[in-house]
Amino acid sequence: MSPVRTVARLFLSTIFVVSGARSVARPTAFVPRAQKVTEKVGPLFEKTHPSLPTDAETLVRLNGAAQVVAGLLLATGRLTRPAAAVLASTLVPTTLAAHPFWTVKDPMERRHQETHFMKNLGLFGGLLLAASDTQGRPGLAWRASHYAGHSKHALEHGRHNLDHGLHQLGHSGESVRRAARTARREAKIAYRAAAVGRKLPS
Structure with missing residues (x-):
């Protein structure tokens, strides 16, 4: 004072x-x-x-x-x-x-x-x-408006992080699906190769 x-x-x-x-x-x-x-x-x-x-x-x-x-x-x-x-x-x-x-x-x-x-x-x-x-x-009116602006900024930041996370999750999901398709193709190739090997005379 x-x-x-x-x-x-x-x-x-x-x-x-x-x-x-x-x-x-x-x-x-x-x-x-x-x-x-x-x-x-x-x-x-x-x-x-x-x-x-x-x-x-x-x-x-x-x-x-x-x-x-x-x-x-x-x-x-x-x-x-x-x-x-x-x-x-x-x-x-x-x-x-x-x-x-x-x-x-x-x-x-x-x-x-x-x-x-x-x-x-x-x-x-x-x-x-x-x-x-x-x-x-700061008075009550200023603090109320300041906290409201801060909360709005925090909400927008959280929304941006959520969108970014969903985007990254989408990319990760696509990578997992691509790897699964590759594994299935390789498994089919290996299966066919094994089947051909069984048919050949020893």
Whole structure:
């Protein structure tokens, strides 16, 4: 891992670890804003599975815990791509709940919330880059196409060897048949010579 990637992941994950820890420790401070989102997604959770939590406080805690765990994984370089994807998914409800600038009427407050919204949008873009970063290694799409091409080449090579082997087998079979015909002719000649020898007077 390059030093630039290490530092960048550390900086990118810090805000999620800190804010996630605050959400887990003191969720009540975030509940009023989170309710704007949980009131809409709660019924969807109930339809998916009745045992899923739907209250705002529990969802705030779960979202914060996911940010802490994924942020630590990203900072330490473990499972970085899945961790970045998780952080990106947690950032969506957080941003919608905390910074809905389009609903604010006061011009100054609207600009303030819009700035935070754009900041989170930039974080989201950074997380998408981290989620797609293969650290210079070939990605799954390239490896799949490479292995497919390699398998096709191997199949064509095997088919060529098979055709060559059948061709050689055909030549060998013809040689065996020719040798058998020669042996039969020689046997007939020897038989006739022996028969003539028996007929001659001694």
